[in-house]
Amino acid sequence: MADIFPDIQTTLAAYRAKTLKPSTVAADLLARLEAENPQLNAYLRTYAPEIAAAAAKADAAYASGTARPLEGIFVGVKDNLLVAGTRTGSASKMLEGYVAPYTGTAVGKLLDAGAIMIGKTNMDEFAMGSSTENSAYGPTKNPKDPSCVPGGSSGGSAAAVAAGLCHVALGSDTGGSIRQPASLCGCVGFKPTYGSVSRYGLMSMASSLDVIGPLANSVADARVVYDTIRGADEHDATSHYIKGAKKLAGDGSLKGVRVGVPREYFLPGLDADVEGCVQKGIAKLKALGAEIVDISLPNAEHGLAAYYVLMPAEVSTNLSRFDGVRYPASQMAGAASLIDGYVKSRAAFGPEPQRRILVGTYVLSAGYYDAYYRQAQKVRGLIVKDFNDAWQKVDIIVSPTSPTVAWPLGEKVDDPLAMYLSDIFTINANLVGIPSISLPCGEADGMPVGIQLAAARDEDLFLLDVAEAFEKAN
Amino acid sequence: MSKITTEEIKKLFALSRLPLDENLIATRAKDMEEILGYVASLSKLDTSSAREVHGGVDFLNAFRDDQVKPASAEERAGIIKSFPTSEADLNKVLGIMEK
Numbered sequence: 001m002a003d004i005f006p007d008i009q010t011t012l013a014a015y016r017a018k019t020l021k022p023s024t025v026a027a028d029l030l031a032r033l034e035a036e037n038p039q040l041n042a043y044l045r046t047y048a049p050e051i052a053a054a055a056a057k058a059d060a061a062y063a064s065g066t067a068r069p070l071e072g073i074f075v076g077v078k079d080n081l082l083v084a085g086t087r088t089g090s091a092s093k094m095l096e097g098y099v100a101p102y103t104g105t106a107v108g109k110l111l112d113a114g115a116i117m118i119g120k121t122n123m124d125e126f127a128m129g130s131s132t133e134n135s136a137y138g139p140t141k142n143p144k145d146p147s148c149v150p151g152g153s154s155g156g157s158a159a160a161v162a163a164g165l166c167h168v169a170l171g172s173d174t175g176g177s178i179r180q181p182a183s184l185c186g187c188v189g190f191k192p193t194y195g196s197v198s199r200y201g202l203m204s205m206a207s208s209l210d211v212i213g214p215l216a217n218s219v220a221d222a223r224v225v226y227d228t229i230r231g232a233d234e235h236d237a238t239s240h241y242i243k244g245a246k247k248l249a250g251d252g253s254l255k256g257v258r259v260g261v262p263r264e265y266f267l268p269g270l271d272a273d274v275e276g277c278v279q280k281g282i283a284k285l286k287a288l289g290a291e292i293v294d295i296s297l298p299n300a301e302h303g304l305a306a307y308y309v310l311m312p313a314e315v316s317t318n319l320s321r322f323d324g325v326r327y328p329a330s331q332m333a334g335a336a337s338l339i340d341g342y343v344k345s346r347a348a349f350g351p352e353p354q355r356r357i358l359v360g361t362y363v364l365s366a367g368y369y370d371a372y373y374r375q376a377q378k379v380r381g382l383i384v385k386d387f388n389d390a391w392q393k394v395d396i397i398v399s400p401t402s403p404t405v406a407w408p409l410g411e412k413v414d415d416p417l418a419m420y421l422s423d424i425f426t427i428n429a430n431l432v433g434i435p436s437i438s439l440p441c442g443e444a445d446g447m448p449v450g451i452q453l454a455a456a457r458d459e460d461l462f463l464l465d466v467a468e469a470f471e472k473a474n
Numbered sequence: 475m476s477k478i479t480t481e482e483i484k485k486l487f488a489l490s491r492l493p494l495d496e497n498l499i500a501t502r503a504k505d506m507e508e509i510l511g512y513v514a515s516l517s518k519l520d521t522s523s524a525r526e527v528h529g530g531v532d533f534l535n536a537f538r539d540d541q542v543k544p545a546s547a548e549e550r551a552g553i554i555k556s557f558p559t560s561e562a563d564l565n566k567v568l569g570i571m572e573k
Contacts, residue, residue: 084552101552102545194529208529237536238529305513316490323491325567330558338568339491347493354492355505358483361490362506371517377528378521385524417508433529 004028005167008073008221015062015072022062022072022116026055029074029118033165041140042150042159044079045087046119054116061114070228071114076160076169079120080127081107081212082201086117090203091135092125094348097328104201105236106170106212106229113228118166122156126319127177127205128352129153130422133413136350141409142185144447148406151181151422157215158185168216168225172202174209175307176401176426179438182215183401183450186440188471189215190222190464191426193457194433196242197226198233206314209307209430219439219468226460244459246395254469255289260394262297265425271404273444278400281441281451284473285398293394299382303428306383308420309363309376310431316360319353322346355416380431387432391456396466399425401438401450425452435460437467440474478503478510 004025005011014020030048037043051074058072077083080090082100089095103111111117124134132140132155140155142148143163150159154171158181161169171178173191182189190213197212204210214225233239249255261282266275286292324330324345335341349357363372390397402422412419429436434457441451453470455463483503487494545553550563557565 084548098556099552101549101556234538299519302516302519305516308509309513309516320491324558325565327556328558332558332568335568337572338570341568342491343493346491349492354490355502355509357490357492358486358502358506359509361486362510365486365489372513374526375516375519375521376513377526378524379516379519381524381527382519382521384527416505417512420509420512431527 004032005074005164005217007218008070008167008224011073011167012070015067018062022058023052023055025072025074026051026116029165033118036163036165039141039146040143040159040163041122041138042156042163042165043076043119044091044122044137044156047086047117051116051118058114058116068112068114070110070224073115073167074118075110075115076118076121076157076166077107078154078157078169078171079123080172080203081170082203083107083117086120088120090126091123091137092348092350092353093136094322094329094346095327096348102201105198105233107201109229110170110225121154121160121169124153124155124352125350126203126353127153127172127174128315128356130176130180130419131412132156132181133409134350134352139409142406144186145406147408148447149184149409151184151402151406153177153181154215155181158182158187158189161185161187161215161217168214168221170212170225171215172205173211173213173430174205175311175430176423178213178215179401179426179436179450179452180423182438184406184448186448187215187217188219188222188440189213189438190226191429191436192226192230192460193242193435194430195236195238195240196230196458196460198231198236198239200233200235204318206311207318208314209311211430219437219464219471222437223464223468226464242458242460244462246455246459246462248462248465248469252469252472253289254285254466257290257396257466258293258394259285259290260293260295260390260397262295262300262397262399264297264300265399269403270400271444274400274402274404274449277442277444277449278398278451281470282398285470288469288473290396295390295394295397297383297386297390297428299379299386300428302379303383303431304420304424306376306379307427307431308359309372310380312356312360313364313373314360315353316357316364319349319357322349352416383428384432387428387434395455396463397454399452401425401452405444405447405449429454433457435463437463439467439471478506
């Protein structure tokens with residue numbers, strides 16, 4: 001909200017001009033958290049004493065002229081990102097009592113730049129879900145309408161941004177978990193190129209798909225966070241510096257930018273009002289000077305099916321570490337055997353992680369591996385080829401972010417497949433590893449609609465430039 | 475997609491090291507059938523010319539020399555503190571061999 005959280009550059013300028021102090025913002029924030037978070041459940045835990053102490057230090061840094069680049073910027077951090085000395089638990093009973101022993105790279109870079117962590121945001125358990133209803137600590141509510149879901153899995157981060165409970169928040173995106181909640185809550189959600197942000201300190205869900213990125217009130221704020229957290233890291237062999245080269249004309253227009261509209265993304269099943277908003281968004285891109293090009297991604301429709309083979313396979317492998325041996329929540333004591341202790345300890349997983357572990361185990365089993373897992377990897381190859389072909393013709397691909405607006409709490413909770421389908425437009429960017437961003441583009445039935453823009457791998461800065469031009473024209 | 479039998483579900487729970495709740499067998503079987511039924515569409519695609527893709531990045535080998543970098547005292551203490559059962563600074567676990 002504009003009163004205590006204007007955009008980052010305005011805030012920093014006010015701090016430097018001594019017209020605003022971090023401690024003043026902190027006091028307002030703490031009052032707002034006390035008033036609003038119990039209902040929204042955007043944060044699982046907040047750190048009031050630490051926030052006040054860090055804000056006082058930030059005051060002193062500005063007074064002495066030693067402020068760091070993001071001194072006094074308040075951030076929410078998704079509960080699957082490790083921060084030394086704090087409870088970190090991926091919103092799961094499996095990690096009840098776990099205190100992170102180290103700080104992950106992305107969060108560490110923000111804190112080193114002077115940002116102040118407000119607390120850990122709610123999420124679907126181990127990032128598995130599209131509504132934040134799979135949290136073991138109760139759902140987050142959508143600030144726009146508390147009877148509706150905020151999307152997921154980074155629903156707490158999206159709600160915190162939309163409700164004015166932080167400047168920016170970090171999320172993670174494995175199949176749309178930054179962009180879809182951003183769309184449903186009416187904020188900006190940026191999923192960077194796979195590997196352009198280190199995953200060190202992110203609890204692994206599906207390692208070939210997971211990316212950390214920002215949720216923010218504006219593209220400019222998302223860019224500030226991305227510029228701070230990106231880059232190669234010795235702790236993550238897949239991390240790298242992006243090498244994108246595309247540039248805009250520099251006059252605020254999108255002249256020379258070719259925007260592809262995949263015909264496979266505008267089919268029955270897409271809410272008519274959502275489509276209307278996105279079509280208006282496409283018209284806006286055209287009005288800015290972009291060339292709109294009809295394209296085909298023939299295998300895109302199979303992305304969701306491939307994802308629901310590959311992701312559970314990786315989940316079942318990654319989550320095998322939660323066995324009652326390494327983490328405090330354990331039922332080993334009194335177990336008849338090591339295996340008995342494993343099984344009893346893993347009862348702490350909620351229904352969705354259990355469901356995905358079972359599917360993953362099935363598709364990796366002898367006799368099914370080739371039919372499911374290997375075939376899905378080949379389909380992933382077909383989709384990568386589709387996108388590579390598209391980049392020969394266009395610079396940006398546009399689509400809706402979510403086929404619907406936010407739905408009422410509880411509506412899809414007993415229908416896993418219906419829940420999975422809400423990620424149908426976001427999945428392919430993860431399978432292909434490309435950057436993708438969701439931007440607000442109007443409302444349907446009084447709820448926010450997001451438009452999704454994607455660019456070729458490593459063209460993150462170009463994508464942000466295009467997104468910012470679109471945002472300014474709004 | 476063929477029907478998932480009770481025996482198959484039980485075997486999957488055992489392989490997954492998940493506790494079997496007899497009351498949930500029918501629900502989990504139905505979930506599995508729906509999800510596997512949905513992803514079965516992949517089998518109809520001609521992938522004879524497709525390459526298997528394991529990740530979104532064409533990886534280059536990220537070699538570096540092995541270096542011993544001990545954890546900080548705080549990090550080490552934090553890890554040890556997370557052990558469910560410890561003796562001195564060792565993680566105490568049940569034996570892997572049964573008598």
